[in-house]
Amino acid sequence: MEQTYDESAPVPALTGLVRTVWIQRTGARPYPQRDLPTGGVELHCPVGGVPRLIGPLTRAHLQVIPPRTTIVGVRFLPGAGTPLLGVPADELVDCAVDLWGPAADAIGSAVAVAPSPQAALLGVQRYLAGQELRPDPVVAELVRRLMPWERTGIASLADELALSESQLRRRCLTATGVGPKALQRTLRFQGYLALAQAGFGSGLSDLAAETGYADHAHLTRECVRLTGVTPRDLLGDKADRCDCGHDHSASYRPFLAGWYARFVQARRGGPLLASAHGTDRS
Structure with a gap:
């Protein structure tokens, strides 16, 4: 299977907070990916792995995704994902860090118990919709x-x-x-x-x-x-x-x-x- 990437609009409860959500699957080979600056932060949740935050980017962030990996992702609008960071956004510029604390536990659990990537993505969005993600x-x-x-x-x-x-x-x-x-x-x-x-x-x-x-x-x-x-x-x-x-x-x-x-x-x-x-x- 070749690498696939399927984007969709977020659930209505995240309108105005999230720009897009997606499911990405890699094939038999590692996949080199170039994450581009968007003005917002991104949440990457690999199935079977630890949720990661891609902080605000000022330049491309290059990563290699392992083969046969499935990731559900959320791209926030500028300023909307800051409450998930736990620190001011300017402390995580051009960084990729593992998510920590209760948010990491809840999101990781939602992905782990989901019967499919689509269900995992929905579970992550439902968790986010229940949080106090109120941008300045x-x-x-x-x-x-x-x-x-x-x-x-x-x-x-x-x-x-x-x-x-x-x-x-x-x-x-x-x-x-x-x-x-x-x-x-x-x-x-x-x-x-x-x-x-x-x-x-x-x-x-x-x-x-x-x-x-x-x-x-x-x-x-x-x-x-x-x-x-x-x-x-x-x-x-x-x-x-x-x-x-x-x-x-x-x-x-x-x-x-x-x-x-x-x-x-x-x-x-x-x-x-x-x-x-x-x-x-x-």
């Missing part, structure tokens, strides 16, 4: 304003949120692990990946312009900084859409819906509107 409301609003379709200026955010710049930065670091500017850069890159997944545009220049990069060279530099490789190396021969063979629509649907809403509000049409609308219905 200021940071939640900050994240909303930093989404790539908003084109928000960092300098004005503190005033708009009635905080000093140092207060805003401190709260952002505690909840997401990075400052507002770094978070904005990560979310902008995630926006590029979302549009690539949707098949928008005729090349990198279209995607760069839509996601707020100065040009496709700027996008390429950011891709190398965040992932360690160029867009073409990351996505395959056609760097304006994902050629990895996995369906990431559940993960990127919130980004595409945001662009779609902006276009509706502006009464605009065109290729992106059609792509975003079509992907959002899938």
